Amino acid sequence: MTYSLLIKLFLRSKVAIIGLSFLFFSGVTSILIGKEFISKQQKKVETTSFYQKNHISKTVKFQQNEMGLLLYYLKFAYVNQVEPLTGLSIGQRDIYLGIQQITIRNLEEKKYDSDLSNPAALQLGNLDFSFVLIYLFPLIIIAFSYNVISEEKEDETWKLLCIQSKNPWYIIFQKLIIRYVSIVGVLLLLLSIAMILLEIPLKEAFLATILISILYVSFWFLLISWIISWQKSSSYNAISLLSIWLFLNVVAPAFVNNFLLAKYPIPEALKTSMASRDGYHRKWDEDKESTMIKFYKHYPQFKKYKLPEKSFSWLWYYAMQQMGDDEASTYSSAMKLKLLQRENVSNITGYFLPSLHIQLQLNNLANSGLQNQLEYLDSISSFHEMKRIYFYPKIFENRPVSEENWSSHKVAFFIQKNQVNWLALILPPFIIISILIFLIFIQISKIIK
Amino acid sequence: MLKVAQQTSKQILQRNSTKVILCLFSIILLYAGIIGKIQYNNFEKIRIKYQNEVRSSWVNSPDKHPHRMAHYGYIAFRPKSALSVFDYGLESYLGNAIFLEAHKQNTTNFSEASLSTTMMRFGEISIAMILQLLFPLLIFFLGHNVISSDRENGTLKILIAQGLNMRSLIIGKILGVLFVSSIIFIPTFIYSAILHFSISSFNNEWTNFLCAFLLYSISIIIYSCIAVCVSAISNKSKLALVSLIGLWLILFVALPRSTQAFAEKIYPTPSKIAFESGIEEEIIKEGDSHNPDDKHYKNLKDSILRTHHAVSIEQLNFNYAGFQMKEGERISSQIYNKHKQNLNRVFKNQNNLMSYTGFLNPYICIKEISLLLSNTDFETYLDFQEQAEKYRYELAQEMNDLQIKLIPNKKLSDTAKTYSISKHHWATLKDFNYTKPKITNLLKNNQIPILALIYWIILTIVILIVYPNKIKVL
Numbered sequence: 001m002t003y004s005l006l007i008k009l010f011l012r013s014k015v016a017i018i019g020l021s022f023l024f025f026s027g028v029t030s031i032l033i034g035k036e037f038i039s040k041q042q043k044k045v046e047t048t049s050f051y052q053k054n055h056i057s058k059t060v061k062f063q064q065n066e067m068g069l070l071l072y073y074l075k076f077a078y079v080n081q082v083e084p085l086t087g088l089s090i091g092q093r094d095i096y097l098g099i100q101q102i103t104i105r106n107l108e109e110k111k112y113d114s115d116l117s118n119p120a121a122l123q124l125g126n127l128d129f130s131f132v133l134i135y136l137f138p139l140i141i142i143a144f145s146y147n148v149i150s151e152e153k154e155d156e157t158w159k160l161l162c163i164q165s166k167n168p169w170y171i172i173f174q175k176l177i178i179r180y181v182s183i184v185g186v187l188l189l190l191l192s193i194a195m196i197l198l199e200i201p202l203k204e205a206f207l208a209t210i211l212i213s214i215l216y217v218s219f220w221f222l223l224i225s226w227i228i229s230w231q232k233s234s235s236y237n238a239i240s241l242l243s244i245w246l247f248l249n250v251v252a253p254a255f256v257n258n259f260l261l262a263k264y265p266i267p268e269a270l271k272t273s274m275a276s277r278d279g280y281h282r283k284w285d286e287d288k289e290s291t292m293i294k295f296y297k298h299y300p301q302f303k304k305y306k307l308p309e310k311s312f313s314w315l316w317y318y319a320m321q322q323m324g325d326d327e328a329s330t331y332s333s334a335m336k337l338k339l340l341q342r343e344n345v346s347n348i349t350g351y352f353l354p355s356l357h358i359q360l361q362l363n364n365l366a367n368s369g370l371q372n373q374l375e376y377l378d379s380i381s382s383f384h385e386m387k388r389i390y391f392y393p394k395i396f397e398n399r400p401v402s403e404e405n406w407s408s409h410k411v412a413f414f415i416q417k418n419q420v421n422w423l424a425l426i427l428p429p430f431i432i433i434s435i436l437i438f439l440i441f442i443q444i445s446k447i448i449k
Numbered sequence: 450m451l452k453v454a455q456q457t458s459k460q461i462l463q464r465n466s467t468k469v470i471l472c473l474f475s476i477i478l479l480y481a482g483i484i485g486k487i488q489y490n491n492f493e494k495i496r497i498k499y500q501n502e503v504r505s506s507w508v509n510s511p512d513k514h515p516h517r518m519a520h521y522g523y524i525a526f527r528p529k530s531a532l533s534v535f536d537y538g539l540e541s542y543l544g545n546a547i548f549l550e551a552h553k554q555n556t557t558n559f560s561e562a563s564l565s566t567t568m569m570r571f572g573e574i575s576i577a578m579i580l581q582l583l584f585p586l587l588i589f590f591l592g593h594n595v596i597s598s599d600r601e602n603g604t605l606k607i608l609i610a611q612g613l614n615m616r617s618l619i620i621g622k623i624l625g626v627l628f629v630s631s632i633i634f635i636p637t638f639i640y641s642a643i644l645h646f647s648i649s650s651f652n653n654e655w656t657n658f659l660c661a662f663l664l665y666s667i668s669i670i671i672y673s674c675i676a677v678c679v680s681a682i683s684n685k686s687k688l689a690l691v692s693l694i695g696l697w698l699i700l701f702v703a704l705p706r707s708t709q710a711f712a713e714k715i716y717p718t719p720s721k722i723a724f725e726s727g728i729e730e731e732i733i734k735e736g737d738s739h740n741p742d743d744k745h746y747k748n749l750k751d752s753i754l755r756t757h758h759a760v761s762i763e764q765l766n767f768n769y770a771g772f773q774m775k776e777g778e779r780i781s782s783q784i785y786n787k788h789k790q791n792l793n794r795v796f797k798n799q800n801n802l803m804s805y806t807g808f809l810n811p812y813i814c815i816k817e818i819s820l821l822l823s824n825t826d827f828e829t830y831l832d833f834q835e836q837a838e839k840y841r842y843e844l845a846q847e848m849n850d851l852q853i854k855l856i857p858n859k860k861l862s863d864t865a866k867t868y869s870i871s872k873h874h875w876a877t878l879k880d881f882n883y884t885k886p887k888i889t890n891l892l893k894n895n896q897i898p899i900l901a902l903i904y905w906i907i908l909t910i911v912i913l914i915v916y917p918n919k920i921k922v923l
Contacts, residue, residue, distance in 0.1 A: 033710050044720040051726050095562050099722065109548065114556045114563060116721045118796040119542035120827050121713060122562065125570050127706040139698060234687050239590060242694055253571035261561060262487040267495040269559040270546050274499060274524060281521040285511045310863040339564060346566040356568060363567050370566045
């Protein structure tokens, strides 16, 4: 009986209607933005494969004589495939270049090329679902619940409640449950809309997304319940809850991030491009033999190709290009190590900051974080290596261009294997939630005494 | 009026919560300044070291063919603005290194954001960020009840009955809030000045710095005015507080991101592949130097031979390959620059749309002017890219000129050593030295936020003149 009455009371209030519809509409907008992002990526892939087909056939037509010269020009696209889930959490995908067009020449000079983007827009960030969930949901939860107790006291209905009801705290509990259920309801509604619009398969990754979203919302509810159970004034609750929101969502992550950037500067990034440039270009001035010795050491299988007596040969040229990559490799792996360090520290920080934890996890599930980028970069290197190994003998033997089936060189894709690490996903929020439940119990037992 | 101000600030300072919040703010500000300086020093140390390395390896390159040098190229590093210690602005999202070589315009790579985890997207703490984003909230918190609490406990009636008019009351209250804010605000600027001084002794950036001080002073006046006015019309302090927080969330959190999404929708950024293939197509249409039957280059060759009364290239007294490359470089960079400008126009349009919301949202207008003053804005970045591209063009053409002048036309046999020129030529190419754009130019090109600021100043004055008479005392 009381439940239906309280539900009516809640749903008739202006705050509830505005709050829930605000969440709903911003959620739907964010999903549409995600959809737009994905379809834009798909369009880019289509443009790229169309371009690649033209580019290869045209270049092959002009460069019929020398395999080495043809491969100097030919570009092969390699795509970091987006998942439907990326539409929910765009993460760092707007910063990184998701389609690389590489030649079999020096890779390190090209590998870190950036996409065309408006830095002002990047800095503001995307209005994706993860933003709505991490920033806006807690605010609405705060708006719904900060005065559940204090309002009764300030309007002096509390005494009335105490007289009329055997257990006034049970009514407060019911009120909070109604708010919790309505918020989770909107969340699930949004996720099902996302599932349809983005065509997300109902697999482990999506289930994990649903689960951590619910855990995140639950965390905020418990936190708020604990704070309001101190029975302070509405203003006190509003200010302290907003401060907590600011701390968790703005100040603390920024605080740690700045520390991270200052603690782990990455000079290796700049050094990599310098080393690969020197590694290749300087070889023109050096003794050919020394370059070839290094090249044969890297690829013993190509020892059978001997340098011709000419001043220029493609064997020497590609050996020089190879040195660009080989000599930059110490710096590029040092850079990767630093990036992993940064990733590691932010993961650890995430154990303590639920907002950061959920963002990192959503990005992991959506293949849109730094981890994905690092794996993509590694994968580009293997793709590049594969092309090299395939074409090197053909160049060194100067096989006829017409022998190759050029139309078989289509756009290739990197698809990250998604393995949900359930422990890392659930344990941190689970611990925080348990602590909050414990604190609330202590508070309740104090009140009942 | 001053008495009201004095009374108000005393009241605010008596609250325990005020003391706690002021302490927290000071800690965050101190941290932001220190970390900003460390980051600046780290970056500049690395940049200067590598910039020198690039220069010395260019100058010390051995004798070689000038076209090899054109491909060896240069790497230009973007210097951090000295005022980035105060306002990071877009710094972290801007590329830091660009490889400059013949025939090809590369992207500016290795932005801090591209080397960062997702945490970066939660934002960064700089002194300016605190003043822009968190300070207004502090002012709202300090000022939300300055009038409403008087109304709640009935002292408002007494004050007015004693002959105080509403306008002086409001202005007095604003001054009171301002006084408390300046307990943090003024030391913050002294602190920033010290930080700034520690990295760049006196130079013309101090004008920018003082302008920034003025800008933020205006901003706290505007926000104090908003806080006190909302307090004046609210019956309850609680209500004033909730409305102010709501206003903050809409203006500072929700509106900027949605405007950005909207701008991207109206002015979509072209994909990189479309951008690059567009340039490539146009260059081929103009003249494809890789196509042996290309008309443009055939005509060029014929006319050159005719004017020099020569039958074959070998008879020319300059290097024809170099001449042809010079022509190719001219055409391709012309086309590239045209496309790049179109692309920049798309970005400008997106950003202008954002700037227009500065008329609704003081946060945007203050943020954008602060970026300009700190040279951490988009325009300055474009200026860097343009200067780098100009340098790249000069480098390529200077090497082409050397080839035209010094390399013979005669084709060498397969086994002969390639032509080369003496290494002393390399030093004639001057080093890449980036010069910052003049602030007056930046402001001239970005009038919208300035106009928005003027609008906010006028609006504040008008409200203070007109509004108080309409407020009910009871």
